[in-house]
Amino acid sequence: xxxxxxxxxxxxxxxxxxxxxxxxxxxxxxxxxxxxxxxxxxxxxxxxxxxxxxxxxxxxxxxxxxxxxxxxxxxxxxxxxxxxxxxxxxxxxxxxxxxxxxxxxxxxxxxxxxxxxxxxxxxxxxxxxxxxxxxxxxxxxxxxxxxxxxxxxxxxxxxxxxxxxxxxxxxxxxxxxxxxxxxxxxxxxxxxxxxxxxxxxxxxxxxxx
Amino acid sequence: xxxxxxxxxxxxxxxxxxxxxxxxxxxxxxxxxxxxxxxxxxxxxxxxxxxxxxxxxxxxxxxxxxxxxxxxxxxxxxxxxxxxxxxxxxxxxxxxxxxxxxxxxxxxxxxxxxxxxxxxxxxxxxxxxxxxxxxxxxxxxxxxxxxxxxxxxxxxxxxxxxxxxxxxxxxxxxxxxxxxxxxxxxxxxxxxxxx
Numbered sequence: 001x002x003x004x005x006x007x008x009x010x011x012x013x014x015x016x017x018x019x020x021x022x023x024x025x026x027x028x029x030x031x032x033x034x035x036x037x038x039x040x041x042x043x044x045x046x047x048x049x050x051x052x053x054x055x056x057x058x059x060x061x062x063x064x065x066x067x068x069x070x071x072x073x074x075x076x077x078x079x080x081x082x083x084x085x086x087x088x089x090x091x092x093x094x095x096x097x098x099x100x101x102x103x104x105x106x107x108x109x110x111x112x113x114x115x116x117x118x119x120x121x122x123x124x125x126x127x128x129x130x131x132x133x134x135x136x137x138x139x140x141x142x143x144x145x146x147x148x149x150x151x152x153x154x155x156x157x158x159x160x161x162x163x164x165x166x167x168x169x170x171x172x173x174x175x176x177x178x179x180x181x182x183x184x185x186x187x188x189x190x191x192x193x194x195x196x197x198x199x200x201x202x203x204x205x206x207x208x209x
Numbered sequence: 210x211x212x213x214x215x216x217x218x219x220x221x222x223x224x225x226x227x228x229x230x231x232x233x234x235x236x237x238x239x240x241x242x243x244x245x246x247x248x249x250x251x252x253x254x255x256x257x258x259x260x261x262x263x264x265x266x267x268x269x270x271x272x273x274x275x276x277x278x279x280x281x282x283x284x285x286x287x288x289x290x291x292x293x294x295x296x297x298x299x300x301x302x303x304x305x306x307x308x309x310x311x312x313x314x315x316x317x318x319x320x321x322x323x324x325x326x327x328x329x330x331x332x333x334x335x336x337x338x339x340x341x342x343x344x345x346x347x348x349x350x351x352x353x354x355x356x357x358x359x360x361x362x363x364x365x366x367x368x369x370x371x372x373x374x375x376x377x378x379x380x381x382x383x384x385x386x387x388x389x390x391x392x393x394x395x396x397x398x399x400x401x402x403x404x
Contacts, residue, residue, distance in 0.1 A: 098345075105334075106349055106353055111334070113328075120316050123318065123321055127318065127325040128325045130322075130325070131328075144282075144326055145286050145326050146290075146330045157381065160380045161381055166373060183399075184403045187400040209377075
């Protein structure tokens with residue numbers, strides 16, 4: 001079963017693949033998130049929200065060969081969900097990590113996060129869920145890495161830029177902007193127009209620049 | 210038409226001047242092992258610029274561990290998002306200093322929270338165990354961007370008058386170093402850009 005389509009995840013819940021029932025990850029998740037098991041999730045291990053899901057790759061999967069790669073490719077082709085791949089990076093599977101990372105992140109363009117064991121995986125899932133919940137509740141401002149759109153005052157920046165013209169310091173920059181108003185008009189000013197504001201030498205310098 | 214990569218100039222990476230002291234292994238490895246052109250300049254915003262749209266920041270795993278660093282990191286990445294279309298963070302394992310046994314990495318809840326926030330913000334995350342591996346990742350990223358036609362093509366070392374003009378462009382907010390180089394290269398003068 002190659003099911004990889006989206007399913008409806010109730011707010012604040014996690015839907016886990018039936019095969020993880022009773023596992024260490026599941027046990028550690030219980031009590032921290034509301035976990036529901038479902039059959040037929042196919043390629044996906046956990047659904048965190050309607051658009052984010054998790055594919056777990058164990059140490060054993062890594063050592064066993066390329067089967068996990070086929071699984072990820074099948075997921076990538078079949079689903080438009082954001083897939084987060086969590087991989088068990090241990091002393092044994094460490095040697096495979098850089099190859100897996102190149103494949104998952106650079107070739108497939110998916111997210112890859114390493115954990116040392118199932119306990120760490122569950123901790124990470126709890127944090128991911130909390131961000132999914134915030135995203136759904138539109139509290140996007142909470143994310144410290146999302147840029148808040150705020151208007152920047154252009155004037156100080158323009159003043160800074162004008163001071164990069166040779167011969168122009170803060171005073172002359174202010175004078176020039178008072179007179180010409182914008183960089184656009186300053187660029188198109190003739191020497192004689194410039195001379196009315198600054199001296200002959202500087203006017204020539206600005207014009208050549 | 211398909212042209213083999215060997216025939217096009219090797220991709221160029223811009224490195225921030227601070228990286229000379231904090232990541233000398235990365236820069237020398239990029240040059241010596243991978244044969245890439247590395248131009249060291251004062252980028253200010255990011256540690257590396259890999260293409261016209263992709264900036265890469267190198268952070269130590271320990272920096273993601275403690276809540277004290279969060280503000281600094283988030284300010285830095287928010288500023289980057291204003292300038293670049295794509296951002297990648299390379300999380301490098303901390304170096305083990307001579308005489309020190311390998312430190313045990315205790316994964317904190319804060320660490321997982323930071324990773325989750327990065328994922329949610331659409332920032333690409335790569336994990337590296339050392340400077341050499343970081344260099345290899347930068348190379349892969351540069352090649353990938355090269356294949357997607359986003360590589361930095363403009364000459365990276367303007368001289369004399371062009372140097373002054375570059376500094377003028379660099380003072381424009383939210384314009385990346387790469388974009389400033391492109392303006393320098395593509396337009397004859399500032400007047401041409403303004404018009």
